[in-house]
Amino acid sequence: MLSGSNAAWLENLLDDSDAGTALEWKGLLESAGPAETLQPVSKEKQHKVNALVEAYRNLGHLYAHINPLGSYMPPNLRYAWVTQHGIGKELDLQTFGLCESDLGETFDTPLDFESTRASLGEIVEKMAQVYTGHMGCEFQHIRNRSMRHWLIRQLEGREKLKTREDDEYRRWQRDIIRAEEFESFVHSRFTGQKRFSLEGTDVLIPALRYLFTEAGRRSVRDIVIGMAHRGRLNVLTNAMKKPAAEIFAMFDGNYEPHTYGGSGDVKYHQGQSTDFEVGDGRIVHISLVSNPSHLEAADPVVQGKARGTQRLKKDSTRKKVLPVLIHGDAAFSGQGIVAEIFNMSQLRGYRTGGTIHIVVNNQIGFTTASSDSRSTFFATDIAKVMPVPVFHANGDNPEAVIRSVELALRWRQKFGQDVVVDIIGYRRLGHNEADEPSFTHPIMYNLIRNHSSVSKIYGKILDKRKTFSKEDQEAFRQSYLEELKEAREKARGLINYHGFESLTGDWSGVKRDYSFNFPVTGVEDENLKIIAGKLLEVPENFKLHPKLERFVRNRTKAVDTGTGIDWSFAESLAFGSLLAEGHSVRLSGEDCGRGTFSQRHAVWWDVSSETPRQHTPLSSLVAGKARFSVYDSPLSEYSILGFEYGYSIAQPEILVLWEAQFGDFANGAQVIVDQFISSGESKWARLSGMVLLLPHGYEGQGPEHSNAYMERYLSLCAEENMQIVNLTTPAQYFHVLRKQQIQNFRKPLVIFSPKSLLRHPEARSEFSELTAGRFQTVLDDPETPDKVERIVLCSGHLWYDLIARRREIDATRTRIIRLEQLYPFPESSLKRIIGDIGDTTGVTDLIWAQEEPENRGAWSFLALKLEQITGESWIYAGRAASASPATGSHEEHEEEKKNLINLALGINPDGRTE
């Protein structure tokens, strides 16, 4: 069954009386004749027939004609086939103790939802048509019986198949012709330039257009798409209406993103949004998310954006906003983020009502064969960790592909679960158009060279069916070519094409530029007290954990006395005041509900209740449409940070925060920081106001749990792309959080957040510090001595150690200034606070003190800057450069700390100041 060209198989179908109806077969069971004329069924044989039918349902996809290259299969996958699946006899009659002579006998069809009878021959023929044609379906891993039965009904035809108009088949063929001609036009006009041709999986274009239309005819109003390089230009123009002239202008080199601002990106990474008409005046808004080269990195971003759009559009059932991910086969099986996406797909805080995954499976990844790419048989096997049906469809048969898409959409809309459509095709050219594929795949490329394009195969079928004559197809091809030629001419006139969309809709009032003109973020005393009161109200008959009772008592005391507001209370008051003003807040991260350090307690649990009972104090504060959401996330940094970034680009109205368990773990999400958060605005003009909370600080906990790799974030800073802060007081934290939402621009905010400061008796603010004022980028020394000889500049939690030591040794001539914001660098505030220096003022020593090793922390970022703005060079006081972020020995940690503090304050080993 695996051998033979599939094109020939299609043609055989045409000669059949059931011409071209591989997917539109009639219900054989209905034609089985009246039951009373049938012989009684032998129970034993009936069981055998049942087993055979089950085998078709479970294993049919392994025998389906889904590979356009026929029996071609890389050698060790062929080996896997034999070892994993026997030698291909699972569907033979003999395997079930049946034989040819039983074919005429009549049996009950073993469908437990309806009872009909048919001959064994008819049953086998029908099973073969359904399960081993040009579409295979995997669903045996789905445990839920009614979901499995729903699929069986759809596949075996108990559910009425939609009858298609001829015009629909013609439309698909026109889309295929467009897809093919676009590639060959670019190939001939822009020789040698990379485009990552779709040829070999051209059917993606009609499949997508079908999906957009069908989704729109159902309830979908928004589609959020992620896809990689392969065929992206084709999708942009042929599915998403980006004018071909704009694409050609980029090939011409007329693309000048800096005329608008930013670096721009290569043409095959760019996003696009469009309104797609689906008839009856209905429109579906389609947004293709901009994409870095990093394969699959956009997956969580699409999920987050879809969820954010669902929230924005009040799509509580998640049927109106549909995420679609288009993957390559090697990336789908190779990139672990794909498994993370399936894992998060049904979680309360991250579900999106099901994603339609389309794998553009060209059976190769760059030069790597499938057999070297994965241990699994299909590229899609990772999806089977979830109840996700997988449709494998032969890319040479648009009807099989579109039937798969149709079923996938129905499944998603019915069950709210993910689904995979694996379009199996081939890659006609090399990885890019300059690559020679036969170096590594001579046999495969011999086959491909001799393989007709899908427009030829399907064109021939439609011509024979008299649906779309050869002549009409040719006329369409020529008219499209004319369109492309016109676009080519138009492109020459597109000078300084920047490729960026302007800010519209929910983003229309938002500014792009950073400003040091911070808004006042203090909250009126009376209002803040009401907010605090609500946060501390314990519901009736709700028994708090004894430690939480103390937590509430302490907070109540802090409000009553107006003093002793700690870090996490300041955070709650910032969130609470934003909520009360109508701004929603969404916080997610590992264990962030309670807080890694038991500091937050955003969710309270009734310890006396037999059934789980929770209370979220911040939820009692919401005003208008605002909502507080806090989600303990799965144990993943990459996917969750990507998701929250995606959520933040969906709208500017919600304060979106992601908290790392410890800041060092965020390097598992480095791709999201590098490719999206720091550079998304410059590459794609996409704004994000998301907040990263990265616990950081040297407290003797070893190489991990000490350092959030501040230097990496600082090295990514340029053109005011992000805000980086390392704060010292709860009030500063309160103001920076409120500012992030209240200010009129959106830039990501990275907060190096504290650990021990959460409980440090001095890291407390007055209530009055929250009821007035605004965020300060630099904090002066509250105990500035009269005569200053030494200025120590530092940031974050080290400040507490420095002032404590200064008190001990009475270093009266040292002034300690805190740099609260590292980027955008607050040059004028710092200059103003430092004031004049030099011999005439008596200030002779300038020290930068940090707890991180010299090759880490802010030193390398600041050294030159500080020298430039003060005209003096600064002395470094910190740990020695180190390959490891911190020592594993607590004693050594303390020794290092003592030394660096002494160095900063100019203390001799004997304890006297220099």
Ligand SMILES: Cc1ncc(C[n+]2csc(CCOP(=O)(O)OP(=O)(O)O)c2C)c(N)n1
């Ligand atoms: C994370 C990552 N690693 C490596 C690459 C380099 N790369 C670009 S395309 C490609 C092959 C992708 O194969 P597949 O997913 O099957 O898609 P195809 O190009 O065949 O459509 C590789 C390895 C990349 N872009 N991203």
